[in-house]
C-alpha cells in the first residue's frame with residue numbers, strides 16, 4: 565500500500581514539475597493566449613487544456629531534434645502531437661515567438677513555412693505548398709498576422725506584417741503589410757486602414773489578358789534559359 569502511495573506521490577510531483585516548467589518556458593505564449601482568446605479564464609486553464617499550446621510545446625522539442633538531424637524522432641514527435649491535438653506542425657517549420665493557435669483542430673503547417681512573432685492562427689488553417697515542388701514551397705508569414713479559420717495560404721509567398729487573412733480565404737499571391745485579404749482567390753479589401761473598392765482598384769483586379777501575357781513571358785524565358 566505504501567509503495568502505491570509513494571508511486572502516486574512521485575507522479576503528482578512530476579506533473580507539478582511539468583506544469584511549472586511549461587509555465588516558465590512558455591510564459592510569453594500563455595500570456596499571448598490569455599490576451600487573444602476572450603474565452604480564456606485563467607493561466608492554469610491554458611496550461612492544462614489549450615491544444616494550441618500543447619502542439620507548440622511538442623513542435624519546439626521536435627524542432628530541436630530536427631535541427632540535430634534526428635529526423636525520424638522529430639517526425640515521430642510531430643505525428644504524436646498531431647494525434648493528441650489535431651494540429652500538425654512539421655518539425656522543419658520555423659516559428660517565431662508568441663504564436664497562438666486557437667481551437668487548432670485541422671491546422672497544418674508545412675516543412676518550409678516561416679512564421680514571425682505574435683501570429684494568431686485559427687482552426688483548419690493550412691500553410692501548405694501548391695504542388696509537388698521541392699525546396700522552399702510554403703509561405704512566409706510576417707509578424708502580428710491573423711489567419712482566419714479555414715484559410716489556406718499556399719506556395720512560397722509572403723504575407724506582410726500586421727495583415728489579416730479572412731476565414732476560408734485561399735491566398736496564393738504575396739500580400740503586402742497592413743492588408744486584409746478575403747475570398748477565393750484572396751483579394752485585398754483593406755490596406756493601411758483604407759478600404760479598397762475592388763471594382764475601382766485596378767492594381768488588385770486580375771486582368772486575364774495580362775495574366776496570359778505574363779504566362780507566355782514566363783514560358784519564353786524558360787525556353788531561352790534551356
Ligand SMILES: CC(C)(COP(=O)(O)OP(=O)(O)OC[C@H]1O[C@@H](n2cnc3c(N)ncnc32)[C@H](O)[C@@H]1OP(=O)(O)O)[C@@H](O)C(=O)NCCC(=O)NCCS
Nearest residue numbers: 686711712713728729730731732733744745746747753754
Ligand atoms: C476578414 C476579417 C478579418 C474582417 O476584416 P474587416 O476589415 O473588419 O472586414 P469587414 O467586416 O469590414 O468586411 C470587408 C468586406 O469583406 C467581406 N468579408 C469579411 N470577411 C470575409 C470572409 N471571411 N470571406 C469573404 N468575405 C469577407 C465583408 O462582407 C465585406 O464585404 P463588402 O465590402 O462587400 O461589404 C474577418 O471577417 C475574418 O474573416 N476574421 C477571421 C476571424 C476568424 O476566423 N474567427 C474564427 C473564430 S473561432
